[in-house]
Amino acid sequence: MAEQNGVKLKVQGISLYFGKLRALGGVDIEVRGSEILAIIGPNGAGKSCLLNCINGFYRPQEGEILFEGRNITHLATHKIAELGISRTFQNIELYTGLSVLDNLMAARHLHMKQGALAGAFYFGPAYREEMKHREVVEDIIDFLEMEAIRKKVVGLLPYGMRKRVELGRALALEPKILLLDEPMAGMNIDEKEDMARFIIDTIELRRIPIMLVEHDMEVVVDIADRIVVLDFGNKIAEGIPSEIYASPAVIKAYIGE
Amino acid sequence: MLGIQMDSSNLDTLPKLLKNNYLKHGDRKRAMRVKQRGIWQHYTWKDYYQKVKWLSLGLISLGMEPGDKVAILGENKPQWYWAELAVQSARGTVIGIFTDCLPAEVKFYLDNSESRFVIAHDQEQVDKFLVSYRDKEGNDHKSIVEENPGLKKIIYWDDKGMRGFGSAPIGDYANPVLMSLDELMKTGRDYEKSNAQLFEENIENGKGDDIGIFLYTSGTTGLPKGAMIRQRALVDGTGAWFAVDRWQQQEQYLSFLPPAWITEQALGVGGNLLSGMEINFPEEPETVQENIREIGPDILFWGPRNWESVTRLIQAKMIDTSVLRRFMYRIFLPVGFKAAALRLAVGRPGWLWLMFYSIANFSVFRALKDKVGLLKVRCAYSAGAAISPEIFRYFQAIGVNIKQLYGSTEMGLVTIHSDDDVRPETCGPPMPGYEIRLSEEGEVMVRSDKLFAGYYKKPEATQKTYRGNWYMSGDFGHIEENGHLIIIDRMDDLKELSGSRKFSPQYAEIRLRFSPYIKDVLIIGSKERDFVTSIVNIDTENVGRWAESRKIPYTTFTDLSQKNQVIDMMKAEIARVNKNLPEWSRIRKFVNLHKEFDADEDELTRTRKIRREFIEKRYDYLITALYSNQAELQVDAPIIYRDGRTGTMKTSIKVNEL
Numbered sequence: 001m002a003e004q005n006g007v008k009l010k011v012q013g014i015s016l017y018f019g020k021l022r023a024l025g026g027v028d029i030e031v032r033g034s035e036i037l038a039i040i041g042p043n044g045a046g047k048s049c050l051l052n053c054i055n056g057f058y059r060p061q062e063g064e065i066l067f068e069g070r071n072i073t074h075l076a077t078h079k080i081a082e083l084g085i086s087r088t089f090q091n092i093e094l095y096t097g098l099s100v101l102d103n104l105m106a107a108r109h110l111h112m113k114q115g116a117l118a119g120a121f122y123f124g125p126a127y128r129e130e131m132k133h134r135e136v137v138e139d140i141i142d143f144l145e146m147e148a149i150r151k152k153v154v155g156l157l158p159y160g161m162r163k164r165v166e167l168g169r170a171l172a173l174e175p176k177i178l179l180l181d182e183p184m185a186g187m188n189i190d191e192k193e194d195m196a197r198f199i200i201d202t203i204e205l206r207r208i209p210i211m212l213v214e215h216d217m218e219v220v221v222d223i224a225d226r227i228v229v230l231d232f233g234n235k236i237a238e239g240i241p242s243e244i245y246a247s248p249a250v251i252k253a254y255i256g257e
Numbered sequence: 258m259l260g261i262q263m264d265s266s267n268l269d270t271l272p273k274l275l276k277n278n279y280l281k282h283g284d285r286k287r288a289m290r291v292k293q294r295g296i297w298q299h300y301t302w303k304d305y306y307q308k309v310k311w312l313s314l315g316l317i318s319l320g321m322e323p324g325d326k327v328a329i330l331g332e333n334k335p336q337w338y339w340a341e342l343a344v345q346s347a348r349g350t351v352i353g354i355f356t357d358c359l360p361a362e363v364k365f366y367l368d369n370s371e372s373r374f375v376i377a378h379d380q381e382q383v384d385k386f387l388v389s390y391r392d393k394e395g396n397d398h399k400s401i402v403e404e405n406p407g408l409k410k411i412i413y414w415d416d417k418g419m420r421g422f423g424s425a426p427i428g429d430y431a432n433p434v435l436m437s438l439d440e441l442m443k444t445g446r447d448y449e450k451s452n453a454q455l456f457e458e459n460i461e462n463g464k465g466d467d468i469g470i471f472l473y474t475s476g477t478t479g480l481p482k483g484a485m486i487r488q489r490a491l492v493d494g495t496g497a498w499f500a501v502d503r504w505q506q507q508e509q510y511l512s513f514l515p516p517a518w519i520t521e522q523a524l525g526v527g528g529n530l531l532s533g534m535e536i537n538f539p540e541e542p543e544t545v546q547e548n549i550r551e552i553g554p555d556i557l558f559w560g561p562r563n564w565e566s567v568t569r570l571i572q573a574k575m576i577d578t579s580v581l582r583r584f585m586y587r588i589f590l591p592v593g594f595k596a597a598a599l600r601l602a603v604g605r606p607g608w609l610w611l612m613f614y615s616i617a618n619f620s621v622f623r624a625l626k627d628k629v630g631l632l633k634v635r636c637a638y639s640a641g642a643a644i645s646p647e648i649f650r651y652f653q654a655i656g657v658n659i660k661q662l663y664g665s666t667e668m669g670l671v672t673i674h675s676d677d678d679v680r681p682e683t684c685g686p687p688m689p690g691y692e693i694r695l696s697e698e699g700e701v702m703v704r705s706d707k708l709f710a711g712y713y714k715k716p717e718a719t720q721k722t723y724r725g726n727w728y729m730s731g732d733f734g735h736i737e738e739n740g741h742l743i744i745i746d747r748m749d750d751l752k753e754l755s756g757s758r759k760f761s762p763q764y765a766e767i768r769l770r771f772s773p774y775i776k777d778v779l780i781i782g783s784k785e786r787d788f789v790t791s792i793v794n795i796d797t798e799n800v801g802r803w804a805e806s807r808k809i810p811y812t813t814f815t816d817l818s819q820k821n822q823v824i825d826m827m828k829a830e831i832a833r834v835n836k837n838l839p840e841w842s843r844i845r846k847f848v849n850l851h852k853e854f855d856a857d858e859d860e861l862t863r864t865r866k867i868r869r870e871f872i873e874k875r876y877d878y879l880i881t882a883l884y885s886n887q888a889e890l891q892v893d894a895p896i897i898y899r900d901g902r903t904g905t906m907k908t909s910i911k912v913n914e915l
Contacts, residue, residue, distance in 0.1 A: 101295075134295075135294070138294035138295055139294075141294075141295070142294065142417065143417070145541075147295075147540050147541045147543070147544050148541060148543040148544045148547065150295055151547075201418070205418065
């Protein structure tokens, strides 16, 4: 179980500049094998920048990102995804014209081995492969209770549902770690409760560690194992939820003095 | 043909019927289909028989004995039906429990029936046994497993959320009292090796007098009572129905009503075994509308509320559809109504109307029925409460031959329309083997050998329901000259205004509920009162859409319900129904309730009937306001969440006059 509790993802002193503007200034973060780590902070604190660095959208000018001990700082985005880092986006990024099922199947692309030609004839190995992936996808549909929307076009779904589909797509990659960017933004209470339950289920039942960026303090305190607080690109606090909740530095950053 | 056919006169139990089907059809015919992982999967009669065998032997190997009670709680899935037959094959009794029962209710059923085994659907159901809970009086209880040490095993069939990890989120799923259905089946398979003939012997030894199932009466008053149903009543009750409608082997039936209800027992369990028709299970309760199109059922049984919601769905879709389609619908719907009226009155419309109707059918009704999955329906049933004649006529107009039945847990199903004599306002004549008559007070009385065997451990209560060998139904009714039964209301629910003017609240309620904007409604009036008032539950979805299309902003259900425009609209809806009511029983005042009636708060029964007395008591302050000169009142409404937590809500309600 060493690997379970060991460090899965390690961010070492990364700094990110946009011109002269410093978005991240030497941030250190560790995500352990079976935990929900929440990143919180006011607007513009650098939370999403951090996620974008981890999965290769941005290149930090300083520092290293290690995933399972391997340096991934300069890998291409798709390589990072292949290694098992999967994420969702603040502004949902799904194929809005495709069905839920097709969106999830598209995410399986990473694991598909048959070429376009074999796929076009849909025969023998390609057929068997499709069945195999469909099974994985059906597991996720069952897991996230999306049976009723399986064949619905994503663009027509309500917002909260689309968020759930996005989580589904991230899971379809069979990731080793999941990065969630504000999974509950703009949701009503029912939707938030559902999402919180799915996030907890993900860690309890699928054993996928989660790094969660979220604004909603109540949710974060309820579900996170540990919390890291960012402010103006610096880590100003780190600890278990009850500590963070009471920390003067955090209160100052959020509410002012 | 496989083997020897059994003598059909001896088929007096459900397990014997199952064996008969197995011998007749074996592997060559499907018994049931279920949608799983997006694909329809089927079980043949051989599969059905074998699963039942192994489950039955598995239960016996765990120590189940004849006469033992086994509770089943789950959604409509093949496993429910296998489990039921498995228990009955071992000469045990099934206790049917509704899936949305709270832990305290489940505990009551277990204690009352002395169940030793439980077969439960999934984590949600299993948690009811593993987790400590708070009852409605606010007392804390330890989990059922701790409080009922006599409970030997809890067997679940869907392990989602309980897989693998010992330290799982809610309950202790490593508790040895838990066992999966697959494991039980495997145990049964092993047990069969040393007891090869046991299962067949058990079926042979089964008697028509064995109690097959306890169905708890929905209990609009007091604690639920366990009605004991004999095997013979299950078989012959369905048989009487079968004699009227002759379901065919190749016909498809959609299983939708809860199996803990007598109708699903008769049609889903019994009908399937008796006729060999195929029973189809939807994937999830939420996917029924989608699945029904894929199934295209020939046989369908819905409660009046489901039929209402389909009409509401059609009406709502019609509002959103293209101008041309709406135009066609407006033109042809009256044709349908006219043709249906002629068909109901004189048996067959004239050739002119037949021609019009076939045009209407081909251009509109067929497509419409297809969209809601009713295209192939041959037998469409409704029971449980009276269905509004408007809805009845509507389905007849679009060509769905909807029929009403009358019955109850205790009586089984008693009356039914025959295909050539369907009348909107009646429940039809009695089925073969049932007699009906009225008492002097107008109460419907039923005599048959297919009635229930009494309430469990309540002989006095049982005795009270009989006058001689006639069963007193508690329903106020009327028998027409042609033998059709009309049910007006429950005896207890008939009300009187001052000056002994009698009226039936239900009559007006049903007609009000036909409005797409009204979800539930309670009509109030009593001897001390001069006029009738009502508490209305708006239909969030439709009223919300209505408000949006008129650019009326609103926030919550409460806010929407108290909008002046919504209240005016509601006034118009009530005035429409008032027109057809006798002067004195018209609704003079009403309130739009600030919340929806909820079964979790005891306002509705599990079959979604209104619990009149409870609501009248709970909202007595509203009723007082309705009969005073108050125009508005402040309320503090307690709400109970599913997990037992409580909260309150402050809001103001307007009292509206017509």
